[in-house]
Amino acid sequence: MHMDTGDISVDELDGGFDLQATVESGQSYLWRREDGRMYDRTDAHGGDAWYYTVLPSTETETNEPEVLRARQTDGRLEWVASTPNAYAHLEALLRLDDDLDAIIGSTPEDDLVERAYDAYRGMRLVRDPSFACLVSFICSAQMRVARIHGMQTALAEAYGESVAFDGETYAAFPTAEALAAATEAELRDISLGYRAPYVQRTAEMVANGEALPEEARGLDYEAARESLTRFVGVGDKVADCVLLFSLEYLEAVPLDTWIRTAIEDHYPDCEQGNYTDTSRAIREQFGGQYAGYAQTYVFHYLRAGGE
DNA sequence: TATCCAAGGTAAGTT
DNA sequence: AACTTACCTTGGATA
Secondary structure: OEEEEEEEHHHOOEEEEEEEEHHOOOOOOEEOOOOOOOOOOOOOHHHHEEEEEEOOOHHHHOOOEEEEEEEEEEEEEEEEEEOOHHHHHHHOOOOOOOOOOHHHHOOOHHHHHHHHHHHOOOOOOOOOHHHHHHHHHHHOOOOOOOHHHHHHHHHHHHHHHHEEEEEEEOOOOOOOOHHOOOOOHHHHOOOOHHHHHHHHHHHHHHHOOOHHHHHHHHOHHHHHHHHEEEEOOOOOOHHHHHHOOOOOOOOOOOHHHHHHHHHHHHHHHHHHOOOHHHHHHHHOOOOOOOHHHHHHHHHHHHHOOOO
16 A cells, blocks of 8 residues: 655744644544544643544545544654655645634634633644534534544444554545445444434435535625534534534534533623534634634633643 | 542523 | 523543
8 A cells, every 4th residue: 555654844834733632622523543542631642643434435535534643742643654745635634724823813802712722822723524523523512522532433443444554444424325324223323312303314315315514604694504414413513513624614603501601701791602604703703704713712711721 | 338420512402 | 582401422620
């Protein structure tokens, strides 16, 4: 199998980069750590650990799953991959093409947002494959971050295509067809709980072409959100996550429990009594165009214990 | 050791 | 259209 290795200096990226913060901040559940220590708060500088993801065959030039491993150490981002264009894939998945300095510079003055930006400078949004992102956030309902991650790993190991690379076996995230063929009981057996039928039915909708997450692309933001709520288990909040973490709507601000707490404590005027209006208000508070960046930093900052 | 509770919400049933 | 309630499971907190 092909092997592509290389590295770049993180200084070449506008605004720097923080791999650990990017993949362990609860925006993507599709990266795993080789040492298995995801979300360990005592792991203050796990930043030099190897992480990996497996691109689904639908996202690759070779039409087979591709393994992408990366780590950040001594100011360099290294990769080892089974893909011919590994850096291009890394750049896309981890939004290395974003000009972070410009994005952060365009955010309105705000005490909480600035503290969050200062604490995790270099964290980037992700660009997850849409179906995997959709399933991840359907699973996120009333769940802790570590368990959401565990569910995606379990789904990959049970229903994903496996690929051998560099002496190891890796599991890709399952296709819609594979999950559509699973039964609710099977999905409950891997601890999805009441989310099991949501995942199965949504997978079915995608597999038979009744609706595709990609169909939201290009619609006006609120219409795009509405489009995603067609899927079972997807309300406004999950739809916003898919828009932000996969479909490039960087203005989306998912109203999760942490952001709702932040609104209560810091932006009480933004509370409008319903999702749509509160969402508009906090989006404006965070500067509109890149409001989702501010949301993700604040989410990670508060969840990690900041105030 | 047992019990309780909250975790990145959504769907279905009531007013 | 707005408001309640049930829903799976589990790790960590509390008694």
